[in-house]
Amino acid sequence: MRQYFVLFIFGIILAFSSCRTDFDTVASTGDLKFSKDTVYLDTVFKNIGSSTYQLKVYNRSKNDISIPIIQLKKGLNSKYRMTVDGMTGNNGKIFKDVTLLAKDSLYIFIETTADITDADPTDFLYTDEIQFDSGANLQEVALVTLIQDAVFLYPKQNADGTKEKIQIDGKDVDGFYLDENDSENGNELIFTKQKPYVIYGYAGVPENKTVTFEAGARVHFHSNSGLYVGNKATLQINGDISTTEKLEKEVIFEGDRLESLYSDIPGQWKSVIFASGSTNHSINHLTLKNAVVGLDFKNPLNTIEIKNTQIYNCVEYGILAQNAHINGENIVINYAGISSLSCVYGGSYSFTHCTFNNNWQNSSHFAVNLSNSLAGATPETNPLTQATFNNCIIYGSSTNEFNLQKNTSAAFVYQLNNCLLKFGNTSNADYQFKTDTEHYNNIILNENPKFYNVSKNQLNIDKTSSAFAKGNQAYSIPLDILGITRTSPPDLGAYQSKDFPK
Structure with a gap:
């Protein structure tokens, strides 16, 4: 038996030796x-x-x-x-x-x-x-x-070693208040184009103060960071028309990863939050992308002017307005996980020559959502006194891109004039686009606007678009979002049509 065992071991050694590869280098x-x-x-x-x-x-x-x-x-x-x-x-x-x-x-x-x-x-x-x-x-x-190089803004360390915090919606979050007399940065309430800014945590605007973003300012938010405009505080974004692809006069809000891999990834930072009681906001020529919620309005005091603004790739909403008053012109929003524009809990809204599109990769999103209620609020309903859309495009990849959530216990006033709209199910009485003239006039239904390149957020149109020359001159804004003169009759949406490169 022992001889067989020795032969067995010898066989195994021989087999491994015969399979050995020469690892000499x-x-x-x-x-x-x-x-x-x-x-x-x-x-x-x-x-x-x-x-x-x-x-x-x-x-x-x-x-x-x-x-x-x-x-x-x-x-x-x-x-x-x-x-x-x-x-x-x-x-x-x-x-x-x-x-x-x-x-x-x-x-x-x-x-x-x-x-x-x-x-x-x-x-x-x-x-x-x-x-x-x-x-x-x-x-x-x-x-x-x-x-x-950049200006870095971040919560400071307290004496006890904890990180500075501010309150948002009753919760303590990592954050700090911008200081107009900061020993290192000077006036932190004025953002210039001299250097980009990188923000960690929430940068808060103190009560009765105004934060101003000059033309060409670049603001980069770190993960879980944002801007908080507090009670009685004001935001002014003073961008302007740019003449080159570098958007040299545009104000840009985005994440702090500059690599091309991150250029269109949603959710890299949180939001710009406008607290209840914030006031006198004006936004012009802002490009905002890759947030969770782009602009989050929580019952601000007066009418907000938003003009020539682009918002892209937000995990939840491009604009979320709660009982707000917004006058919007030449706004473009694309890609939002829930809704590109969502106006909830009533308010008053007027949007002219805007393009609300949503190509988020699910079937439950909307381009535009309107509501006069809010679960858990007191009271739960609030009047929607106006929601007017003139010469707009409301489109996207879902069957229905326009949604009404009406509570009959409060006013719900809305009207769409000369709009291109995507909506597949017209059996509901609220969506009688051809016969309900109180709410709908000159609606182009389910025709493709033929955007230049939706995946790259290029929502320009050309003369083959169903939105070409379909606007009402009475609502026309002289210049489009790029500063191009509109024709008569005007095209629908934020862009005047142009010829694309072949």
Whole structure:
């Protein structure tokens, strides 16, 4: 029996030996191939970590090779850091004797966190190289990052070590009040175009104060951050018509990740909240994107002017107005998880030459929602004294993009004049678009406006659109959202029609 056992063990050893591959390596000869010769890490703010970028390294030879060293040229002082096939090396900067099998590849993942002082002062670029081997076999891949300076606004640390907080809707949240005499930033209630602003937590506007955003201001909100306009406080956005694609005079609100990967991802920051009792708001030429709720009005005191404003990619609402008074002109909203425009708990609204579209990827959203009630409120209903839509487009990917939630115990006054509207089920008495002249006049029903590129939030139209020249001159606003003169009769929506590039 013992002989059989010895033979069995010998057989196993022989089998493994016959299957063994020779893992001996040869030194690299400088013939590595790379997925790119330069890795661009996009733009980052100073001292904010970048996304992770990938470089793939190929061994095209028939030999298993050993790369004596993979390192950043600036060594341990480099602001870049790497992992090489999951290894962290020496602080992510230097890796020795890296094996790469024949006809195989390895992954290098690269990140950076750099200050503006680390960059070249002439172009604000921070650069380095990944070096593979040395001497005659040296190969290099360049790394390039644009570092952008910014004004950082954030909650300060209290004496007891806790973070500064403000109250919103009765809850303490991470936040701070903007200070017109801040020792470092000066007047924080005036946002200029000199540098972009990065906000952490909620930036609050104190009672009886006005926050002003000058033309060209850029505001970037960190995750779970936003702007809070408190009781008796005022917001003024004074953007203007831009003449280039850089939107040099537009005021822009967005998240703080500048990489192209994040350009259209919803929910990167919270909201601009207008508290009950806030007052005298004016918004002109604002582009707001990638929030949870874009503009959130909670029973502000007087009429809000919103003109030439674009709101995109919001997880819940583009505009959520609770018992508000809004005069809107040349507004464009697209992509919202619940509703692009939702006016609830009554109020008074007038929208002219606006494009409310919703192509969110579910079937339960709306482009426009109107309501005169609010569950849990006291009282639960509030009169909707006016909701007028003139020369507007209300469209999207759902069957019904217009929704009425009427409570008969309070007034519900609305009217659509010369609008293109998408609505599939017209059996309900509230949606008799052809015969109910009290509420609907000259409605174009379920015809495609042929937006230029909905997925890129380009809701311009051309002369083939069903919205072309269908407006009523009596409601016309002389200039469209881009400052282009409207024709007579005007096109519906926020954009005057134009020819698209072929």
